[in-house]
Amino acid sequence: MKLRTRLTAWYAGVFLIAGVALIGLNYWLLAEWTPLAGGVATRAIPAQTPEVASRFSTLEAAQLPADTLVFTADQVKADAMNTVLWQSVIALLVAAVIAVWLGWVVAGRVLAPLHSITTTAHRLEAERLDQRIELDGPPDELKELADTFDGMLDRLASSFDSQKRFVANASHELRTPLAVQRTLIEVALAAPDASDEVRRLGAHLLDTNERSEKLIDGLLVLARSDRGLATREPVWLDEVVEDEAESCAALADEKKVTIEVRTRRYLVDGDPVLLAQLVGNLLRNAVLYNVPGGSVTVELDQELVVTNTGPTVPAQAVPGLFEPFRRLRDRTGTAGSGLGLSIVQSVARAHQGSAKARPNGGGGLVVHVRVPETGVRQAS
Structure with missing residues (x-):
């Protein structure tokens, strides 16, 4: 799971927990509420809309009009709590969807500097260490990370340049004396008065010289390939x-x-x-x-x-x-x-x-x- 998805999930989860806690608090406060003493009476009007008449704690039921509905205090309280609960749940679900969307957008903006760092790192090669992040913004943790990464690239570029110069110099300095040695040995072996012992020794030295040249060539190739590719x-x-x-x-x-x-x-x-x-x-x-x-x-x-x-x-x-x-x-x-x-x-x-x-x-x-x-x- 990507970091942006995890941040969005955390944000939505915290929002849902806070929303459930708020609904629970409201439901508890509503449970402590005491409705009108004695009950409530309503009367249907032609528009079929309930009309609250008044408190009827002092009236007898027989004195009320025939089309009057009477609700007890417990009934009023239960209906109010049920209505508040369902409306709160629906509102929480809608707000949760909005919170997930906002969390995704905010997480993307917060992680944008990290994407810049990752993109720069992908573009880097041993022969292309000139890329830098150069992140703009307030001096926060991400800015500090980007500046640290840029400083590390400066040190790496200097190190690779030094290694490149060393390999180039070593290639010249190591091959030249071996070439001179090989020439001197071949000249000595070509001499008409060279003895059998000198020829055996010269052949052994030529073999050793060839092995040294191969070893140096191999080390230089290994160093070059370890640095990466200069061109493709x-x-x-x-x-x-x-x-x-x-x-x-x-x-x-x-x-x-x-x-x-x-x-x-x-x-x-x-x-x-x-x-x-x-x-x-x-x-x-x-x-x-x-x-x-x-x-x-x-x-x-x-x-x-x-x-x-x-x-x-x-x-x-x-x-x-x-x-x-x-x-x-x-x-x-x-x-x-x-x-x-x-x-x-x-x-x-x-x-x-x-x-x-x-x-x-x-x-x-x-x-x-x-x-x-x-x-x-x-x-x-």
């Missing part, structure tokens, strides 16, 4: 899947793993680079953590589903695979950095989607990624 554009996810499958073909041949792709036209609104990272990480993980002669199946229909064969994955260990640097013990010998599924989940969330996994029967993993579809179809 229409992206055919099925084309991204097919391109990434072709890119992983060489790795699959090396690992003796077959890749089968089944897709349909699927348009999303997002970042093509991050979506390519999502699909590429899924496919590389499915190939790397497989067995010789295994298979990888990619299906894109209502969602993206990547299924691979491989070692048995305990169900209780699956949630931890989405955390950075969390891998199963028998996977530590692979070339992965432990960020693949973390990046998948982060990119999916940046696109208002989700990622989950479950063990595959007989070994391996099944990963489900849901990215909202725009609903646009290409003309056939």
